[in-house]
Amino acid sequence: MESAASFKEKVYTGSVISLAISSFVVNLGFGLTLPYFPLFAMELGAEIWHVGFLVTAFIVGRVLFNDRAGKLSDTYGRKLIINLGALGYAIISIVMFFVEHWLHMLVLDFFWGMASAFVWSPSEACLVDQISPKKRGEALSMFFTFTNAGWVAGPAIGGLAQHYAFNTLNMSLADSFRFPFYIVFALSLLSLVIVRLCVAETRGKGIKQQISDIPLKIDKPGEEKATKLPRRLRRNLYVFFFAAFANGFSWAFLEPLLPIYLTDKYQIIPLEIGIIFSTAGLVGILANFPAGKMSDKIGRKPLITVGMICSRTATVLIPAFSQTTANVTGVMGVRSVGFNVSQPALRALQADQVPHARRGQIFGRIEMFFDLGMISGSLIGPWSYDQFRSVQLFTLFGHVIFGEYIPFAIPAIMGIVALVCILLFVITKKESDEP
Secondary structure, three states, rough: OOOOOHHOOOOHHHHHHHHHHHHHHHHHHHOOOOOOHHHHHHHHOHHHHHHHHHHHHHHHHHHHHHHHHHHHHHHHHHHHHHHHHHHHHHHHHHHHHOOHHHHHHHHHHHHHHHHHHHHHHHHHHHHHOOOOOHHOOOOOOHHHHHHHHHHHHHHHHHHHHHHHHHHHOOOHHHHHOHHHHHHHHHHHHHHHHHHHHHHHOOOOOOHHHOOOOOOOOOOOOHHHHHHHOHHHHHHHHHHHHHHHHHHHHHHHHHHHHHHEEEEEEEHHOOHHHHHHHHOOOEEEEEHEEEEEEEHHHHHHHHHHHHHHHHHHHHHHHHHHHHOOOHHHHHHHHHHHHHHHHHHHHHHHHHHHHHHHHHHHHHHHHHHHHHHHHHHHHHHHHHHHHHHOOEEEEEOOOOOOEEEEHHHHHHHHHHHHHHHHHHHOOOOOOOOOOOO
């Protein structure tokens, strides 16, 4: 039997790897529908402007249940809540196959967001529960590498599945859009089985049966209720909430804005835009793991600083490097690398601060602020471009600089402000301290 010290110094345990695989499977399933979800909605009667409501419904479901799902995982166990989320994914994917109107999709999107809240934050909390503070950066970077890989691979597989259903199986267009939901159903059940059989329980009653194998800190009865966050930690959390909002804002700000800008300004076609996003995403994934591991050795803040400065600077420079597909792919690649360098270190820094008894709830609250940032960014991004794109700002070396730079500067400035707040106000513990 392994001691507590030897177990918690390990990263690649069966339980941790199973969590990462489960995250990959869930995100792969969700990403399957991304390439054609708006087209499916319009096939069911939605107009173009209705598509935004479908995205918002999903995010609202997450916002309302992130905190609740995390708190439930603190009380009743991580595995139970994760499996409820995976089961919700499976049920929704089957029901989605039978929808006949886009308003039905709107309701299901809300519950899909709710199910995702039950999966993501408790999964991250469960992983952090099992890892020593000295190895959290490495573990979280591995976890998010799998997560991001699911996001990147999902759209390609979903597009191929829909194409196969329409062209080979001779399904109607609407039914071909429904076909990949069978795959989502199978992947959701696979994730549920992986978590149920392979992931160690770290909270709730289930931990009692596994304590001899997984020597983790166990709270005494009533300790969760008595856990009061110290003033230092409360201040740190306010900074983390703002940083999460800024990251969500930046991500959702640019996702709808960039295709609009590239099409409007340079007539870059949708296929090229898809290649730009996919290539940048793949490059970013490659930076994720080594950055997280490095943050365990040299500290969290240096990696957060380098990554956030690179990603925000690249965001501002997008208009200057958008004349060709190669140029914009390059600057988007730098932006993606910066983001993936900073995020594992930021997540590990957050995990270092949060007590075990409140980890699920606080992680859920951080995700809630990220989602609120996404809602704000998705609304403000296209609006700001429409407002400022024709405004003449100044002349530089004989060239007129238009206001198209302003929308790209907004998320960059917000990100730099978040970085300054992290550097000035977040007081880190010693790495040997366990919350």
